[in-house]
Amino acid sequence: MTVTRLNPPDLFDSGPTGFSQIVLREAGGRRTIHLAGQVAWGPDRKIAGSGDLESQVVESLRNIERGLARGGAALDDVSAMRIYIVESHIGQHEAITRGLKAVFGDSPPAATWIGVPCLASGDFLVEIEPNPVEIPLPDRA
Template sequence: MTMGIPTATTANEDDLKLTIVNPQNLYDPTPNGYSTAVIVPSRARVAYISGQGGQDRTGGLSPDFTVQVEQAYANLRNAIEGIGARLDQVAKLTIYVVDHDMSKLEVLTKNVKAMFGKALPAQTLVPVPKLAIDPMLFEVEAVVMLE
């Protein structure tokens, strides 16, 4: 761990901990629902979860952005738990937002904070003109540390 850099770590067993780093000389991203960097220990295995959209179990997709974001995060949680991992093992999220504008940030921040609490993963938001199918407005993928 580097001196002078405030960090927070998760409560994983056997020293397999993600280290969250938000250097003091950079903007504090935590109010916006992400961390600057997350270090995965060298002994850990890593899993990559494909983008999860806002489809429900039957493939239905609401036209509402907020509903899609909430469902996508529920789908992501199910995918993480489905590989035997916990939320505090998520190191990185990449989110894709169709026709992104600043009005969507509140919805995004609220959902990521509700899901991850203080163990905020590193995150990148990519504005896109469209996703895999026309009604999709949001997609989230994850990099997860496995024990």
């Protein structure tokens, strides 16, 4: 079994904060991709869509997409996810739905929406955490 921890330049560097953005586990011809929960922060730690829940949903999902690509997977490989929504915005389900549909169209993964008092920064309205994604290892010919 091989474990690789990544903090790629297209996601914010979480290493100084004490966690990896991506952990790849390879064993038995399979790769499992574990992603940290993603928010609407760019690599420069600037918020995308300040105060705009729909924009933050979309940017969080784009960060998931970037992270999965680093492991050789895509958003279509996500089977389920947890969406943490700041309680002050939990009633804005239309904005969340629009953000999800903008990215997944009519083929979304399973999801659980969870209201939370706050997230790591007061600027964050949503954090999305995908279940681990498992894909076959690429052929190494």
